Amino acid sequence: MKSSTLVSGSEQELAEALAALRTRGRESEEAVPGPEVVVTGSARPDPAPLLDSFPGAVGSEDPDPIVLTTARLSEVIEFRPRDLTIEVGAGMRMRELLRLLEERGLWLPVSGEGLERSVGGWVAAGSPSMWDSAFGPVRRQLLGCRMLTTAGETLNWGRHVMKNVAGYDLPRLLAGSRGRLGVLTRVTLRLWPGPENTSVLSFPGESGWDQGDFSGADARVIHVSRDGELREIAVFAGREESVRRRRAALRGFLGSDGLHASESVETGIVAPPPRTPGSAVYRLTPGRRYLASTLRSLVDTTDRGRPAIRAWPRSGSMLARFDTASARERMQSALDRLEFRWPDGDPMAAGTGLPVGLERGGPADLEWAQERRKPSAVAIESRIEKVFGAWPRSWLADHI
Amino acid sequence: MHAASRLPEEVRLTLEAIVGSHGLIEDPGRLLAYEADALTTRKGTPLAVVLPDSREALIALVRALHAADLPFVPRGAGTGLSGGSVAHDSVVVATTRLRRILEVDPENRTALVEPGVITAEISAAAAPHGLRYLPDPASATACTIGGNVAMNSGGPHCLKHGVTSDHVLGLEIVLPDGETAWLGRGEDGGLDLAGLFIGSEGTVGIISSALVGLAPVAGTTRAMLGLFDGVGDAGAAVSDVFERGLVPVALELIDRATIEVVEASIFAAGLPTDTEAALVIECEGQAEDVEAELAIAAEACRANGAREVRVAQSEAERLAIWRARKKAYGALGRAAPDVFVQDAVVPRTELVRLLPEIRRIADSYGLRLANFFHAGDGNLHPNLLFDRRDADEVSRVEKAGEEIMRLCVDAGGTITGEHGVGSDKVRHMPLLFGSGELALMGALHHAFDPAGLANPDKLLPVDRVGGSAR
Ligand SMILES: Cc1cc2nc3c(=O)[nH]c(=O)nc-3n(C[C@H](O)[C@H](O)[C@H](O)COP(=O)(O)OP(=O)(O)OC[C@H]3O[C@@H](n4cnc5c(N)ncnc54)[C@H](O)[C@@H]3O)c2cc1C
Secondary structure, three states: OOOOEEEEOOHHHHHHHHHHHHHHHHHOOOOOOOOOEEEEOOOOOOOHHHHOOOHHHHOOOOOOOEEEEOOOOOOEEEEEHHHOEEEEEOOOEHHHHHHHHHHOOEEOOOOOOOOOOEHHHHHHHOOOOOOHHHHOOHHHHEEEEEEEOOOOOEEEEEOOOOOOOOOOOHHHHHOOOOOOOOEEEEEEEEOEEOOOEEEEEEEEOOOOOOHHHOOOOOEEEEEEOOOOOEEEEEEEEEOHHHHHHHHHHHHHHHOOOOOEEEOOHHHHHHOOOOOOOOOEEEEEOOHHHHHHHHHHHHHOOOHHHOOEEEEEOOOOEEEEEEOOHHHHHHHHHHHHHOOOEEOOOOHHHOEEOOOEEEEEOOHHHHHHHHHHOOHHHHHHHHHHHHHHOOOOOOOEOOOO | OOOOOOOOHHHHHHHHHHHOHHHEEOOHHHHHHHOOOOOOOOOOOOOEEEOOOOHHHHHHHHHHHHHOOOOEEEEOOOOOOOOOOOOOOOEEEEOOOOOOEEEEEOOOOEEEEOOOOEHHHHHHHHHHHOEEOOOOOOOOOOOEHHHHHHHOOOOOOHHHHOOHHHOEEEEEEEOOOOOEEEEOOOOOOOOOHHHHHOOOOOOOOEEEEEEEEOEEOOOEEEEEEEEEOOHHHHHHHHHHHHHOOOOOOEEEEEEHHHHHHHHOOOOOOOOOOOOOEEEEEEEEEOHHHHHHHHHHHHHHHHHOOOOEEEEOOOHHHHHHHHHHHHOHHHHHHHHOOEEEEOOEEOOHHHHHHHHHHHHHHHHHOOOEEEEEEEHHHOEEOEEEEEOOOOHHHHHHHHHHHHHHHHHHHHOOOEOOOOOOOOOOOHHHHHHHOOHHHHHHHHHHHHHHOOOOOEOOOOOOOEEOOOOEEO
16 A cells, blocks of 8 residues: 555645646656555545555556645535526535535436545546436536646636537547546536436346336346346336326336336445455446346356346446456356447448456456547547646546 | 639649549539638638548548648538638549448447438438438438537437537548548547547548448427517527427527518418417327327427417318428529528527627628527527628628627527538637637647648638637
8 A cells, every 4th residue: 555645725735736736747757757646535635545546556667646625615606596507616515516506496307326535536437327328428417627737727617508619529528537636626517407206126137127218217237236137126216196197108018027116216226336456446338238148248257257237228337346366267258259340430440459448447457448449539638637737647546 | 802813733743643533523623613611701722622431532632631731621512611621722623423332230229320421311311210310411312421520510309419519329430641540439438539520621631431320210290380470589489398398409599581581581480470470399109108298399389478288180271381491492593682690699698688689789780680590409599681783782791690699608508509600600610719729629630630631611710720819
């Protein structure tokens, strides 16, 4: 475990720290690489444990990385409930944000997990969720943001408006950028009217219930436990009467076999499995067509190599958690064998290889995931990173 | 205006070798068709227009132009409303012959399309599978998907479903030096690269294909009209709809001036010409939900003084309402030789205050104003009617447009919600962005187009080659 320096403070203080770092980095340009920077929304006093579970951090040669936390930027900047927008400090906890919204009958499409993470971390991670297909992913909810560049300069993007095409779409670029391009200090979000009722139906196996979106469910989740048990979850959200009717219709379709109805989303899906040190979480995006075969190839891995999986068939994405190195290796070879076509502008030169993103893992995970990326996309990305003066290894370490 | 330049002979030969003589336009008469987009006040004369008919030809053209250090302007159907494809002494690369739908994958719910495909054709190709492409700019039967992606276009139904960027899963870009890259949405663990290139208005390269998402056709779709005696009341009803917990798929406002013009045209849909404002509200989903949602919307209208609420009684009636809405712009052509359409977005609750203000501005310049817009998104489209041969009127339109823009920005709004910056709004960019933001965007541009060849003078108010502010 490494030692580290924690920088926590106001936006001004963070900006000053960044400016100072930039100077230090410049002075030492020839001799040693600049200090590693980790951006987090974590409120933990000791950031060291963070650094062991993120590739940007663990792979570093730097014995003394700098951890910048937005935890103290937790105020409401501007809440416009009637316009369905809110702007808050990036360090506000998700739980607090959702509570503020609920008071006004409003809502953000987030699932119940990771409520202790910061809002900035939620935006910067841009992780998939069950609501993506119905409400759009995190990047659709981000109307604007304020950031500190790696040199400590403040930049503002977007406003409290639902549509905006003035200039390049920086909010889209920054959503999911994982703190690599700078530090998000404020975010402006699109809000939704809170559903009167949210409830789930959870049942085993694949029953073809979602064919043609017959069910009227607002979201569909497949949950696979490490024992290989596969459960389908239908999520309903909306007006009381509507939820009741649609749920009853699905119940009728399924019959009562093995049906386990659960009233809250939390209990049905969400509780993430406890994290073991050294485990890795991959984001796989096979698309709708290859989702089932990808799922099968991962679940079919017998014995203790199985991952825990949460899959969202409607948006064609999933998260898979592996707890041992051998499990990961098995997954990697399974994925390499999988028939998958990555669509390409030139259909004759269609690429292969399932896109794999790393949510959390060690240096070996990062290296493997990086190697699978298309070189042309990596080249584009590095041009963007250069413009932002991106930190070589910074990583968002928020969501643990 | 200086005398029109010509394409250097050796470049002409190279381009002709790539696209053939039928794919190269240099004749001044034929170039006239490319001197403007749908914003008729901004014009330019291209050196030439090239029309590649394959991806390979497109790439070869961009490489040749790069080698010759000649600027180029990508162009789709030319329906843009911000002068985005206007070319001065540069070569227009038109995508209109790249119009193959390469694949519709019903299982994956995606379509891979070339940039020149007409937007509405995607839904037509998907329809046999019970699918559709959701974004629906009112120009969908004419504009290209490449233009939509370049502008991040919206449309009436983007209120619930999201704009173009929410439906593009990936794209191929031909960079200004002819290199190509397939850009996804960050699913490979990287940045949302497509997200940055969507809405880049042709300033960082040409989109050579796009993978778009498709969605099932809705079970039930119904529309209603709320008729109001005051445009402010209609604005208040818009906010109230959302406060009642409803997000309709579309919520449009059409004012009296527009209704009068539309009802006098072949697109007449029986809208009452004595109403100050009509809201078109559409809901879709399961029949019972649609029924309940329409009732909520009707309540919101009545509570804000609607004198009448009419639910479309048949599919034909519903389609007639939409035809009236979508053809309103064309119908305005009957009322005046020219139309200048503004495009600003404000926080929705500001509509009540701003609609009368905008009317006042138009009146103060003695201009005729017609409004029809995406009210649910707070996306205003004040249309100023004029005659471009009347220099004084043109200058009043420019001034009124500018005043409206400032009004909207001061109300917390933005200078464009869907029509883009193009060449028309470059001057407004500093209303929204400071020097730091502009410099960063300039640097992003420079990273992909260091020679400044891609769609010069659009989008950014900076000397893009040097990256410094103008
Ligand atoms: C009657 C009418 C109604 C309209 N309604 C709407 C509406 O509801 N919502 C809306 O958002 N817009 C609307 N528009 C505006 C316009 O239709 C859109 O901006 C559309 O996306 C433009 O497409 P196009 O193919 O005509 O592009 P063009 O006008 O040819 O070009 C637009 C811009 O895109 C660039 N471009 C074009 N193709 C490419 C490419 N392949 N790669 C890179 N850059 C490219 C051009 O350089 C230019 O900057 C409307 C226009 C009209 C005339």
